[in-house]
Amino acid sequence: MTAALVAERGTGSAVWRRFRRNSGAMIGLMLLVLLVLLAVLGPLLVGSPSTQDLAVRLAPPSAAHLLGTDQLGRDVLTRVLSGARISLGIGVSVMLASLLVGSAAGLIAGLLGGWWDEVIMRVTDIFLAFPGLILAMAISAALGPSLTNVMIAVAVVSWPTYARLIRAQVLALREREFVEAARALGSSQSRVAFRHLLPNSLAPLLVQGSFDVGNAILTAAGLGFIGFGAQPPTPEWGAMVSETRNYIAQAPWASSAPALAILVTVLAFNLLGDGLRDVFDPRKGV
Numbered sequence: 001m002t003a004a005l006v007a008e009r010g011t012g013s014a015v016w017r018r019f020r021r022n023s024g025a026m027i028g029l030m031l032l033v034l035l036v037l038l039a040v041l042g043p044l045l046v047g048s049p050s051t052q053d054l055a056v057r058l059a060p061p062s063a064a065h066l067l068g069t070d071q072l073g074r075d076v077l078t079r080v081l082s083g084a085r086i087s088l089g090i091g092v093s094v095m096l097a098s099l100l101v102g103s104a105a106g107l108i109a110g111l112l113g114g115w116w117d118e119v120i121m122r123v124t125d126i127f128l129a130f131p132g133l134i135l136a137m138a139i140s141a142a143l144g145p146s147l148t149n150v151m152i153a154v155a156v157v158s159w160p161t162y163a164r165l166i167r168a169q170v171l172a173l174r175e176r177e178f179v180e181a182a183r184a185l186g187s188s189q190s191r192v193a194f195r196h197l198l199p200n201s202l203a204p205l206l207v208q209g210s211f212d213v214g215n216a217i218l219t220a221a222g223l224g225f226i227g228f229g230a231q232p233p234t235p236e237w238g239a240m241v242s243e244t245r246n247y248i249a250q251a252p253w254a255s256s257a258p259a260l261a262i263l264v265t266v267l268a269f270n271l272l273g274d275g276l277r278d279v280f281d282p283r284k285g286v
Helices: 003-009 012-020 023-045 076-112 114-128 132-143 147-173 177-184 189-197 199-225 237-247 252-279
Strands: none
Touching: 012 023, 012 252, 023 076, 023 252, 076 114, 076 147, 076 189, 076 199, 076 237, 076 252, 114 147, 132 147, 132 199, 147 189, 147 199, 177 189, 189 199, 199 237, 199 252, 237 252
């Protein structure tokens, strides 16, 4: 990180102190740590999520099945824990892909300007003109229902946000003194971009990325629910809710458990994003 960034945002310890004072952010962080541990260790501690036992189909929660079983006698807890790895993987992968593509486009548009800026911004306008979920549905339908295609569809929908965000940051920073000094010393455009502009844009990227992981999980779950996402027997949370929705009156635990997992995960990322936004807000004191 450049000296300018450190001066504006404070030291790492000061940022952590400010973050700790935000109770919502700490709750979100603790929930995420718990979810990551469950995603990593959960599948190692339970059996296969596809194991069926029709003799105990739609069984209520008990000592043998803590969250009950679904319509095929599969353990709901096992499937929810296995789905945690899938859903978190979707969210993080989509966010990283969107961030890389969008940041590259935004850097080029903001730094080079001219027709580069015009073309890239008009392309982002085209993508932003469509409702995100509708566009993701259309792309998923064109590519075919699968987990990989859902990730591609959600990433295609998400990258314009990062492009606009980075472009705005670059336009605000490229006339600053430390950037002008770097150019005066003979720094190339690429060095200015990656040594000065991009590092000073990390704060809004972190905030947007934390929100977008939750949004990607929610969008992927929605696509899975309507059949465009992961296909049975993959234990993706949205697909699990869809598979068990016809039994909600008879066995509400089968659909409520994955739905609650989606709610808690998205809430955790939103709380974390709110906390990061407050931490990096220059109008707030350290």
